[in-house]
Structures are given as structure tokens and as C-alpha cells.
Amino acid sequence: MPKLTLSVNGQPRTIDCANATLLVEALREHLGLTGTHVGCDSSQCGACTVHVDGRSVKSCTMLAVEAEGAAITTIEGLAKGNDLHPMQAAFKEHHGLQCGFCTPGMVMSACDLAARNPAPSEGEVRHWLEGNLCRCTGYHNIVKAVRAGAGDMNGGK
Amino acid sequence: MKDFEFHRPASIKDAVALVAGTSGAKYLAGGQSLLPVMKLDLAEPPALVSLARLPGLADIRVDGGTVAIGALCTHDQVARSADVAKAIPALAALASHIGDAQVRNRGTLGGSVAHADPAADYPAALLGLGATIVTDRGKHAADSYFKGLFETSLADGELVTAVHFPVPRRAAYAKFAHRASKYAVVGVFVAETAGGVRVAITGAGATVFRSAAMEAALTSSMTPGALDGITVPADDLNADAEASAEYRAHLIGVMAKRAVAALR
Numbered sequence: 001m002p003k004l005t006l007s008v009n010g011q012p013r014t015i016d017c018a019n020a021t022l023l024v025e026a027l028r029e030h031l032g033l034t035g036t037h038v039g040c041d042s043s044q045c046g047a048c049t050v051h052v053d054g055r056s057v058k059s060c061t062m063l064a065v066e067a068e069g070a071a072i073t074t075i076e077g078l079a080k081g082n083d084l085h086p087m088q089a090a091f092k093e094h095h096g097l098q099c100g101f102c103t104p105g106m107v108m109s110a111c112d113l114a115a116r117n118p119a120p121s122e123g124e125v126r127h128w129l130e131g132n133l134c135r136c137t138g139y140h141n142i143v144k145a146v147r148a149g150a151g152d153m154n155g156g157k
Numbered sequence: 158m159k160d161f162e163f164h165r166p167a168s169i170k171d172a173v174a175l176v177a178g179t180s181g182a183k184y185l186a187g188g189q190s191l192l193p194v195m196k197l198d199l200a201e202p203p204a205l206v207s208l209a210r211l212p213g214l215a216d217i218r219v220d221g222g223t224v225a226i227g228a229l230c231t232h233d234q235v236a237r238s239a240d241v242a243k244a245i246p247a248l249a250a251l252a253s254h255i256g257d258a259q260v261r262n263r264g265t266l267g268g269s270v271a272h273a274d275p276a277a278d279y280p281a282a283l284l285g286l287g288a289t290i291v292t293d294r295g296k297h298a299a300d301s302y303f304k305g306l307f308e309t310s311l312a313d314g315e316l317v318t319a320v321h322f323p324v325p326r327r328a329a330y331a332k333f334a335h336r337a338s339k340y341a342v343v344g345v346f347v348a349e350t351a352g353g354v355r356v357a358i359t360g361a362g363a364t365v366f367r368s369a370a371m372e373a374a375l376t377s378s379m380t381p382g383a384l385d386g387i388t389v390p391a392d393d394l395n396a397d398a399e400a401s402a403e404y405r406a407h408l409i410g411v412m413a414k415r416a417v418a419a420l421r
Contacts, residue, residue: 002163006166018160019160019161019162019163019205019400020158020159020161020195021158022158029293039300041196042193042196042337043192043193043259043260044337046257046259049259055233055262056258056259056262057259057262057263058259058260058263060189061188061189061192061260061263062192062194062263063185063188063192063205065163066185066188066207066209109258109259112258113258113264126260129258130257130258130260130339131256131257131258131260132257
């Protein structure tokens with residue numbers, strides 16, 4: 001099988017995988033990074049969202065081999081030791097989750113938004129999160145968390 | 158998903174030769190349409206030829222009355238381009254509502270145009286503006302490009318390299334979106350162009366199409382009220398779990414009026 005070298009959370013990782021391996025399969029099954037979830041497996045729910053060169057993408061709809069040479073960040077790459085990333089801390093503070101299944105994708109998607117727009121409005125957050133589905137919360141606290149997290153990431157607090 | 162050979166050529170010439178050299182080989186741009194189809198085993202190409210390393214296909218240039226957009230420009234890139242927003246604001250707005258943020262970060266103009274999904278947004282802009290599709294071997298007018306369900310005038314292995322959009326006087330796009338995928342259940346693009354009024358409808362039929370009756374009414378009076386009583390027959394429209402053909406016919410009228418009201 002082809003050898004593939006990926007940069008994941010700042011570390012070079014080499015795996016043997018078929019060309020048909022999806023990025024999410026490489027992360028979860030070859031590298032054990034199970035924080036990235038598979039929800040719908042049809043590029044609708046966003047639970048598998050990771051960053052590729054800083055941009056949020058659905059890792060169920062990208063081949064691992066396409067990510068060769070790119071910098072991949074997963075939910076495991078956000079916290080520094082025991083210190084949560086500001087967006088993770090905001091989800092905790094504002095109770096932006098219930099079962100937690102969609103949360104890794106929500107947080108990764110939100111970080112991409114915050115990097116582009118340091119102070120998103122409620123409407124901008126809701127438009128941005130169209131690609132992330134949550135079956136528990138009704139989204140209200142997620143939107144609050146994203147707005148607070150974006151502020152904290154961009155020097156607020 | 159069945160396994161396949163994977164190639165990542167560095168030139169258009171090599172990419173075209175690789176697809177020509179393997180029966181059933183496919184180009185891979187952003188993969189947001191092709192990979193879902195492959196995951197369902199509805200397509201099983203023996204080889205994928207990635208376009209990611211081809212140079213010069215991700216530029217946006219505004220030159221006089223034309224906006225030229227490279228085939229590898231992502232929807233996000235088009236949505237956020239100040240040049241596109243200034244020249245054809247309706248086109249930037251359309252791109253900003255394709256799929257969702259993650260899909261827009263990967264999906265490309267060329268991929269959408271080559272795939273020609275009946276519910277895709279870009280075909281409405283191409284037909285509504287009278288765009289030109291540029292390929293490795295020639296040019297296609299949008300008016301004769303969209304042939305049917307996932308069917309275009311592209312030859313086997315022909316590679317879309319850019320789309321040239323003429324700048325209209327005014328234009329707007331209104332869409333009734335599928336709740337989860339954001340594909341157009343019905344989308345209507347209305348434009349006042351140098352060649353007259355154009356109305357292009359996506360999501361409703363086997364492929365994007367124009368409405369001569371709406372264009373005639375709007376030529377007389379560019380107001381939402383001018384469309385009162387003008388209907389597109391439901392006979393040939395799509396019917397699925399989202400919407401009946403009759404409902405789609407109704408939505409065409411509503412979306413067309415919204416687009417006219419939003420012209421700028």
C-alpha cells in the first residue's frame with residue numbers, strides 16, 4: 001500500500017493506506033485520533049470537520065492522499081495541555097453542548113469563522129454553522145458560545 | 158469505496174494525457190460532488206487525476222466587461238473576492254450560499270460546472286449571464302453547454318479551465334434551498350445584460366433552463382408585478398421527496414419575483 005506522510009497537529013505522521021482512504025479514516029483508524037467524529041458520512045452533518053491549512057473541511061469528503069503536504073489540525077490539536085482552547089472553554093462556559101457528538105466539528109468550524117471574523121453577529125454565526133448539525137441543543141447556546149469564543153480568541157475577555 | 162490509481166500531475170497537458178490514457182478516469186478538483194458519488198459506488202473510476210497542482214487555474218481577473226474565474230477557484234474564494242463583489246455582486250452572493258462553509262472551502266467552480274448537477278447554483282449564473290466556459294481545447298457558450306441531467310457539451314476528457322462571465326447592468330439570484338444540503342430546490346437568476354433580459358432556472362428541471370415568457374415580461378417592465386400570471390408548466394419539472402412538480406412551478410414564480418426585487 002502507498003505510504004503517506006501527513007502533518008497532523010504539528011507532527012509528521014506516516015501511514016500505509018489505500019488511495020481510497022478518506023481523511024477521516026486516516027485520522028481515526030490509522031492514527032487513533034477519534035475526537036473527529038463520523039456522523040452522517042455524507043458531508044451534511046459536519047461532525048468530521050477538521051482544518052486543512054487553516055480552513056475547515058469535512059474530512060469524510062476528502063481523500064487522505066489529498067491532504068499530503070498540508071497542515072491538518074484536529075480537535076486534539078487545540079488545547080495546550082490542560083488549558084482548553086478559548087473556543088473549547090467558551091462551549092463549556094456557555095453550555096454549548098448536550099450529548100457532545102457534534103461538538104468537535106462545531107468547535108473546529110467555529111475556529112475557522114473566528115479566524116476570519118473576530119466579532120461575528122448572531123446571524124453570521126448561524127449562516128456559518130449551516131454545515132454543522134446538532135440534534136440536542138436547538139443551537140442557542142452554541143451560537144452564544146461561538147460569539148464569546150471568537151471574542152476570546154481575538155483578544156477579548 | 159473501490160480503490161483507484163491516484164495521480165497528481167503538474168501541468169494541464171499531463172492531466173489531460175492521464176485521463177485520456179485510462180478508460181473511465183476522472184479529474185478530481187475539490188471532490189465535493191465526485192467523492193460522495195464514489196462513496197455510494199455510483200461511480201467507480203479506476204483512476205483519479207488530481208488537479209490540485211496545476212498552476213494558474215485559481216485566479217480571478219476582472220478585465221473591462223468580463224470577470225474571468227479560474228476553474229480551481231473555490232466557492233469561498235469567489236464569495237470573498239472584492240473584485241467579484243464589485244463587478245457582479247449577484248455572483249459573489251450566489252457563491253456564498255452554495256452548500257455550507259466547509260463545502261465552499263473545497264468545492265470549485267470548474268467542478269460544479271463540469272458535474273452539472275441539476276440542483277447546483279452556478280449553472281444558473283452561467284446561463285443567466287450568458288457566460289463562456291473555457292477548456293483545454295476550446296470554448297463553449299453557456300446557452301449550448303447544459304444538455305441534460307449531468308450532461309454537458311464537454312467531450313470525453315475535456316478539462317474546464319475557466320469561466321468568463323460578462324458583467325451585467327444588474328443581476329440577482331434567489332434560491333429556495335434544501336434544508337440540509339442547501340442545494341436549490343428552485344433557484345432563479347435574473348440579469349439585465351447588454352443582450353437583453355435573461356432568466357435562468359436551476360433545481361427545477363433535468364438541467365438549468367431559461368424562461369422566454371418571463372424574459373419577455375421583464376423586458377416590458379422590470380418589476381416583480383410584471384411576472385403576475387406567468388407560469389412555467391409543471392409537466393417536465395422534477396418531483397421528489399422535497400417538492401412536487403407543481404410546487405416547484407409555484408416556487409419558480411416566487412423566486413423570480415424575489416430576484417427581480419433584489420436586482421443590483
